[in-house]
Amino acid sequence: MNAPGPVGIALVDKPAGLTSHDVVARLRYHLGTRKVGHAGTLDPMATGLLVIGVGQGTKLLTYAVGLDKTYEATIRLGVATITDDAEGDETGPRRPADGISDDQIAAAVEDLTGDILQVPSAVSAIKVNGQRSYARVRAGDDVQLEARPIRVARFEVTGTRRQADGFCDIDAVIDCSSGTYIRALARDLGEALGVGGHLTALRRTHVGKWSVQDAGTVPERDAPKAAEDPSASPVVLRGLGEVAGGLLPVVPVGEADARSLRFGQMIHAPEASSPEDAGELSAAVGPGEDLVAIVEPHRGRLRPATVFPA
Template sequence: MNYVGPDLGFVLPVDKPSGPTSHDVVTMLRRALVTSKVGHTGTLDPFASGLLLMCVGYSTRLSEYLVGLDKSYDAVALLGVSTTTEDAQGDVIDESRGWECLTADQVDEVLNSFQGDLEQVPPQFSAKKIKGVPMHHRARRGEFVDLPAQNIRIHQLELLGMDLPIVRFRVRCSSGTYVRSLARDIGAKLKVGAHLVELRRTSVGDFSVEEAVKVDHFSDGSRIERRSIDPLRAVGHLPSVEVSQIDVEKLACGNTIPFEDPVTSTLVAVSKAGTLIAIAEAGEGYLQPRKVFVQ
């Protein structure tokens, strides 16, 4: 029995520029690395830039454990103009000059009111699928879907600067939060409307865009190697446990192993000698393998 070893692949932090879609970046990386086994862990809109975590090789099997990580963004909203897409790419549907009467304290107070657990209605233009069809396809056909509000959490929302009608802010939020819709809702609460004009994702979980590879450097093998994230480190947000060779063999056969340690998560990263062996589910006194990385 062998560990998957180098073939386990890695997670690569990528700094997506404004313009290409997230899938475009996947295609670029597939060509550069000459492998079809590449996938991202959370879409960025084409106009947005910043951090994409790309799973490469066997590590594509880890993507489901990364998509739910919290994310941070730096954003710029334009007050007084509402658009169909809630960003600068849409058609203007309403305008107001009420922003001329706003003060920094009023804007800051409204931003503070959006911190915590919230319900957010997703935008009509998004990759969210309804009955298998992305919302942006439906919206372009002129369809309007009454979307239910989604539960989100805004951990931190900070006003970075204001030169009205421009407002710059930083947000750390749960996965599934639409910053475009946050800008829309801020504008609505200020009673002037708003849309997003710039968006940059600065972090995913504990991973920062400062550690990321730019798409222009995909052909630089040494840079890719330096910036790549080991699979065990990639799931570092999960509790981890080191096991014996006997337990490795049991997990590889799909069998449970004894486990008595208290954990704060139902999922556990199982390793041996610093190599990811499995993602397992913790039960009462045992670990049940969910995904195994030995052969």
């Protein structure tokens, strides 16, 4: 019988220049397994926190994708681009932005804070008639995406730099719901101020309660595989029970109930829990923080929705 492959959740700090798929490919090679995925893409120009699932850990990514996120961004006012970031061609004329006051910026930022409707960037990965929006834009199509509700809990300007060439660069920290496009915020801020705008730098610092400060680096191409030199590996895998406890309510189960759940059988809800009142999914965790299953309430009992092998 083959030995089980690596299992867990890894936090990695993506450098600029790599796509999220590049990072997944590096970890597949480094960890010696094909079963690797991520919870939320970062553009190649962006840096910061990627949540990576490995082996059975990929099953938990579903519950991590929708977590709120925090970004550090730099927005340049004075010109728009086709991609809403620094990698795209400029669209329209440049407009002087160095005369825009702090009060004007603050008012425009306030209008982009809270529960708002946002039109995603046209070069996003959203599918339009079965094709990625960015692919249609590159093919020369005029793509118009529909606005969708998002929440920007914090849009805090932390620095303003007015440039000699007429641009105005704004540094900001943004707390937002999943599905928010920071490029689109930069675009909309520039439009609101009448000068155009685009994103020039982006770093994701938090996904839910996870911080980039706790993340490891992406293995180099020529780095030894983790199995060859585990002590030198920059990738740290967190246990599934620990991770699930940060994503869902926890229901402790004993060995007998753990065995039943893994056979696809329902169990009685432990007296300490009230899943019917919660009406939500929970993580059934056995002895030693062993994640057994994601369970859901059903007629006073708990039935497994997703099972994790021992």
